[in-house]
Amino acid sequence: MTPDQPSDALIIGGGPAGLAAAMALARACYSVVLFDSQEYRNDTAPMMHNVLCNDGREPWFFRSTAMKEMMDKYDSITFVDTQITAARQINHGQRNAFEVSNQKGATWRGQKLILASGTRDILPSIQGYKELWGRGIVHCLFCEGFEKKGGRFGFLDLNSRDDLSAVLMSFRLADDGVTIYTNGKGIPNDMEIQEVFKIAISRGAKIDDREIQSFSEIPDADGIQVHFQDGTQEDLKVLLHSPPSVNRAADLISSLNLETVASPEGHVISKGPVGETNIRGCFVAGDTSTEAKTVNVAMATGRCFSFVTSICKHHVPH
Template structure:
């Protein structure tokens, strides 16, 4: 019925969202290809938290077990490769990979995550995901009550410090240059604002010890929160014409459908709520809705997608 390069669904991205969707599609007897470049967004984080039944486990252990479970479904195929190009065809879509292979499918799911853009500060990358962290729900409990910094220089600082103050009352804001926001509210809450640029982060194996400023001053810290700017890890959705929202995420509806009929997206590439639980849930929804569209011959009359 199918040749070796033709599938019902191609999933690009084999981390939590992609694996969750692949399991749903495998259990739905759908011939599915998962193309995975094996660079998950959370590969810098030693332990995963706030994911029920998996709290405190290494992210790689969780994804390895998930892949082993998905591989039991014989309609799901895994390919270790990087998807580089995509095109709409008469019968669906074509995806080309870095190794020069071409695959076709009726439907696509992008579970490709995002690439964080970190500042060019020595020690920042080494601490990222360990003690330079982005999410208090993922990491806040482990650094509760400790000396904590927030690396931010825009109006989001007001929401940011209120959230972080749930876990600690020892907060210092580092703007890495002249502050671009009014400081009165933070001063009233006795939050120090350090505008001197940062020279480097002093750490031991990614465990933050001090923030060292360009003027030689140092601040002892246990954790530094940072919400990084990002770019989409995969450019194919934009190549195909999928809408990108104002925050830079792939625009999806409640069923994980993009603006382009037949194309779905799930996980970090679609939402600021970056967690294993969210990605897994979205992948499961996407897998079910992909199967639903295939059952109905590719037409979802409730949404106008074909």
């Protein structure tokens, strides 16, 4: 699409949410431009799990298969591999519209804008963590726990009451107990977090206050080693950790003046079940819009039928 020929919808993000939104709109014969930065939160994960018909599928294969199927069937979708760096609301004739551009200055216009750009995890600087993220170190037992069952399970910190459910679930999967590593910080003074630790300990979890130096793979085995500053080490089948995350489209969200949740993650607040934001015609889907950051949720928010009908309903002069 050219600036003089705006598409019906611009989608920023080529993950499950963006792909699902593109398919739903294409099936209603809307013209769609989907922008894919080629950066994905689960890029380091060897497989995706807990997704019907795709349990154990490589994330890259899932994305490429979805794209190929749409390219073969729906001629109203245009895929553009680029990172969108600017977005703004404009007037296009009698309608409000949106304009986006990349670092090279290429510009696209569309009647509606869908942010499905996902989130980015802020990984700790512990040696070996980044290399094991998505494999030996994971953030979700539903995504990775079954494949890692057996042996000892570990947790790096407990930061909120939300972490407790994963600890309790881990006892069903761990044959050799559960350890919570505080990395030299001890149990926080926060009363709510102390209650979480208390419940975990009452169920049998072990607390380890040693300071962590690094992580590595267990040679010739499935699992990771935790290396401590005192020279000791411990083997785990898997380490659970929920690092903080930020919205990949934080700059776009700020420039559009979208309302966000008052938290470090800052996901965009949607005004109803169809994902419309405080800016009429701008929608959010997937990790950009929720704390429930899973493939299933992303696809559901992207392809919701009411989402399509909302696009139709608002596709009139303002």
